[in-house]
Amino acid sequence: MGAGGPSGRDVLGRAVKGQWRDVALGSALGAGHQAGEALVPVIIGLVVDRAVSRGDGGQLLLWTGALAVAYLILSFSFRFGARAGERASEAAAHGLRTDLVGRILDPAGGADDGQLPGALTTLATEDARRVGAVNMALVLAVSALTALLAGAVFLLRISVPLGLVVLLGTPLLIWLGHLLSKPLERRSEAEQERAAHASGIAADLVAGLRVLKGIGAETAAVARYRGTSRDSLTATLRATRAQAWQKGVVLALTGTFIALVALVGGRLAARGEISLGELVSAVGLALFLLGPLSELSWLNSEFAQGRASASRIAAVLAAPPAVPAGTGRPAGPESATTATGGPGTATEGVPGTRAQGHVRLRGVHYGTLAGVDLDAAPGEVVGVVAPDPADATALLRCLGRRGDPDSGSAELDGVELTALHPADVRAAILVAEHDADLFEGTLADNVSAAASPTADIAAAMAASGADEVAASLPHGARTAVTERGRSLSGGQRQRVALARALAADPPVLVLHDPATAVDAVTEARIAAGIRDIRRERTTILVTTSPVLLAVTDRVVLVEGGRVSATAAHTELVRGRTDYRTAVLS
Structure with a gap:
């Protein structure tokens, strides 16, 4: 999205406009509720003047019935108005979560750069909730303003001075509340940023807990998290202090305002300018107005937090893509994906003519790569040895189109990858990372998660050695796998991840060190299995394993960012x- 992406105000506006029907309904019913609330002290005043002071039983029954009707209307208005407001809030938050997930998973990438997974989770949960809550806040704001307007009208009918006090004092209180919410908005944004960072650090530490224990780094990890958590706590306390200060000052101003209304009403009653019932109504209205005025104070803080969260969400939605979308299509009469939403969009998994799988790099400069040439034809198994891990990482990023070459070209079947949509590239070229994650579900579900319609799951499991993993589990391939595959050993996870990649059966498969956590016998079986199952497909093995390199057709040695040799492994x-x-x- 880049510079043309949404701003925080845009995000907030979309969250409200997308739910305008429920917001309008909730506001109308909320206004009815508050108007009924304002009517209650007025009716009580009429009971005093027309029934109690005159001893008229008929009038007492009449106005008591009117009071019951008012309570019935305001009760149902509140119930259904609150339901509409909550529905709008939840629907808006859900829409934002969907937008965030869609942007983060967009094949063009870029949204998660520099973001920890825990921070993104906080954005999609707490920040989305706060922005969605603005809809409910709007419903309550309309209700509160209606209450103030109704109270002012009723007070004007009782006494013009009383009504003028309310009409002139209310806007001043609202303006002061808005000014007092500014520090809260700034501190709320800082609070959310610190909380997101702490969540990200925690998720990172939990994911690497076994490694930390293995190298004895628990103390350093705990110290790191303790410092991050302390910063988050400090930011939260600052935001809480700002909120408490804002609420306290506004509440004091509101109390002073209500006391002023009561004082003016009492003096008018003492001079005989208003009746006893009207004084009761005026005091009741003044006390009633304390609620909507306090609510406006709370709503200012809700709007402030919503604006801060909207800005954070907008920063992710507006993040520039890591690679341009590309407007070309893969070679062949049909692409591996079918565009559905105009330029720059694609739907993965729609079968079409498969790419032939001829990969060619010419003079690629990217990251640490300094003019790499690579050619892999359909049916070949090509090994790549890169002693510098940075060279391997750069090559994998180029092949998976997570980054485009600074110069030179990377091609698939004669078409430059930069001309294709990233989804089309990844439908044809699968880069199976060394540290691929597994997901909750059964072992079979993990293997078949991205399987092609014609894939032989059993053959993929046999080629990767995952069949031995299944045989060792209590329920075989139906055994449940916990989050990120933590219930399996490192070697077992690696074999299941490899089986998943083989079952996808892409035209081009790039494997990065797929057998580092298995024993020598299993590694030899995996090497033979890859060679056998990938017949007629292009396979690139980025590894330093001599067992895997022995089954390749040729090996490309990359040193110092350049190809220094190309020949058979032997x-x-x-x-x-x-x-x-x-x-x-």
Whole structure:
């Protein structure tokens, strides 16, 4: 989205406009409720003047019935108005969560750069909730303003001075409340940022708990989280103090205002300018107005928090894509994906003519790569040895189109990847990362999650050694796998992830160190399995494993960001010391 993306005000506006029917309904019913509330002290005053002071039983029954009707109307108005407001809030929050997830998962990427997973979770939960709550706040604001207007009208009918006090004092109180909410808005944004960062650190530490224990780094990890958590607590306390100060000052101003109304009404009654019933109504209205005025104070803080959260959400939605969408289509009469929403959108998984799978890199400069050439034809298994992990990472990013070359070209079947939509690229080229995650569900569900319609799941599990994993589990392939596969060992997770990649059966499969956590016998079986199951498909193995490299057709050695040699694995072992050092040491 970049510079043309939404601002915080846009996000807030969309959240309200998208639910305008429920907001309007809730506001109308809320206004009816508050008008009924304002009518109650007026009716009580009429009971005093027309029934109690005259001893008229008929009038007493009449106005008591009117009071019951008023309570009935305001009760049902509140019930259904609150329901409409809450529905608008929840629907808006759900829409924002959907937008955030869609942007984060967009094939063009860019939204999660520099963001910890926990921070994104906070955005999609607490921040989305706060923005959605603005709809309910609007309903309550209309209700409160209606209450103030109704109270002022009734007071004007009782006494013009009383009505003028309310009409002139209310806007002043609202303006002061708005000014007092500004520090809260700033501190609320800082509070959410710190809380999101703390959540991200916590999620990161939990994910790497086994590694931390293995290297004895628990103390350092705890100290890091304690410092982050302390910063979050400090920001929260600052925001809470700002909120308490704002509410306290507004409440004091509101109390002073109500006391002024009561004082003016009492003096008018003492001079005989209003009746006893009218004084009762005036005092009752003054006490009633304390509620909507206090509510406006609370609503100012809700709006402030909503604006702060909307700005944070807008920053993610407006994040520039990591790579341009591309307007071309893969070679062939049909693409691997079908565009559904105009330029820049695609729906993955729609079958079409498969790409042939001819991958070619020419003079690619990207990251640490400095002019890499690579050619992988359909049916080939090509190994890539990159002693510098940064070179391997840069190559994987280019092949998966998570980044475009600064210069040079990366092509699929003669079409530059930069000309294609990222979804089309990833439908044809699957980059299976070394640290791929598993998901909650059964082992079979994980393997078949991205399987092609023609995939042989059993063959994929056998080729990856995942069949042995299933055989060792109590319920076989139906055994439940916990979040991120933590119920499995490292080697078991690696084999299941490899089975998932093989079951996807893409035209081009790029595997990064797929067998580092298994024993030598299993690794040899996996190497043979990959070679066998990937017949007629393009396979690129980015690894330093001699067992895997032995089944490749040829190996490309990348040193210092450049290709220094290309030959069969056995030739490179015999002829190059640097290669032997990289793969045999």
